[in-house]
Amino acid sequence: MYLNRRSIEKEASFDGIGIHSGRPVTIIFRPAACLAGIRFFRLDLDGFEVPVKPCYLAHTNRATALCRDGIRILTPEHVMASLAALGITDINIDITGEELPIADGSAKPFLDVLKSCIPVDFASRVEPIRLDAPLRVQEGDASIVIIPSESMQFSYHYEALSSLVGVQDISLRHLSDFEKEIASARTFGFIHEIEALKAAGLAKGGSVDTALVIGDDDYINKPRFENECARHKLLDLVGDLWVLGRPILGDIRASKSGHATSMALILEIEALI
Numbered sequence: 078m079y080l081n082r083r084s085i086e087k088e089a090s091f092d093g094i095g096i097h098s099g100r101p102v103t104i105i106f107r108p109a110a111c112l113a114g115i116r117f118f119r120l121d122l123d124g125f126e127v128p129v130k131p132c133y134l135a136h137t138n139r140a141t142a143l144c145r146d147g148i149r150i151l152t153p154e155h156v157m158a159s160l161a162a163l164g165i166t167d168i169n170i171d172i173t174g175e176e177l178p179i180a181d182g183s184a185k186p187f188l189d190v191l192k193s194c195i196p197v198d199f200a201s202r203v204e205p206i207r208l209d210a211p212l213r214v215q216e217g218d219a220s221i222v223i224i225p226s227e228s229m230q231f232s233y234h235y236e237a238l239s240s241l242v243g244v245q246d247i248s249l250r251h252l253s254d255f256e257k258e259i260a261s262a263r264t265f266g267f268i269h270e271i272e273a274l275k276a277a278g279l280a281k282g283g284s285v286d287t288a289l290v291i292g293d294d295d296y297i298n299k300p301r302f303e304n305e306c307a308r309h310k311l312l313d314l315v316g317d318l319w320v321l322g323r324p325i326l327g328d329i330r331a332s333k334s335g336h337a338t339s340m341a342l343i344l345e346i347e348a349l350i
């Protein structure tokens with residue numbers, strides 16, 4: 078668990094395409110002052126600032142989004158998970174469009190770039206979130222429960238209708254294991270879903286280069302882990318919860334949850350602290 082607020086020492090950029098728009102986009106990680114928080118700056122809109130805060134979370138279909146005065150930042154969750162893994166609380170992120178690059182569908186490329194920026198501690202401490210009692214959010218058959226604890230740990234239970242994918246479980250006892258266990262797990266999609274999304278003008282950047290693609294009888298490209306789907310869902314959860322900007326002292330247990338459940342949980346936590 079990270080104890081001090083943290084930024085980066087030097088800047089670095091990353092180019093890619095958005096998974097939904099299919100458009101080229103560049104992000105630039107820059108050092109920020111202590112207590113500045115995590116902030117996006119839309120370079121295509123005169124540097125319009127969108128801070129990463131629960132009040133700017135927006136509803137979308139399948140991904141996380143931030144929105145301030147109608148200006149959006151889409152799919153920040155894999156970068157956010159990398160920031161969480163490194164304990165980075167204060168950073169400026171310039172972006173040339175609204176949707177972050179998808180990279181290979183995982184957090185690993187962002188984690189590598191951020192490590193090359195040399196994370197650096199401030200003297201100021203991070204105050205973790207402590208809950209007095211267990212907290213549970215439920216939406217249909219999706220749920221996230223937090224049991225108060227002395228450290229932050231995660232587990233995720235995933236179930237797919239596809240017998241190929243089946244039931245998958247994963248847990249992460251320490252964020253220090255994120256790089257090895259979770260970071261390279263890719264976003265995934267079932268081939269019939271991807272075709273339907275493409276027909277609707279979405280997932281234009283979705284391919285075997287940017288996601289794990291699951292066919293009816295077999296994987297279209299090779300999984301990196303036998304439970305890659307559960308690992309990626311845990312990655313998204315870690316990224317979503319870092320919108321709070323500080324660690325939660327709790328055992329965080331999620332089952333079949335997605336971004337909407339994460340968002341409901343974040344708003345519940347905000348109301349308590």
Ligand SMILES: [Zn+2]
Nearest residue numbers: 154264309313
């Ligand atoms: Zn994801």
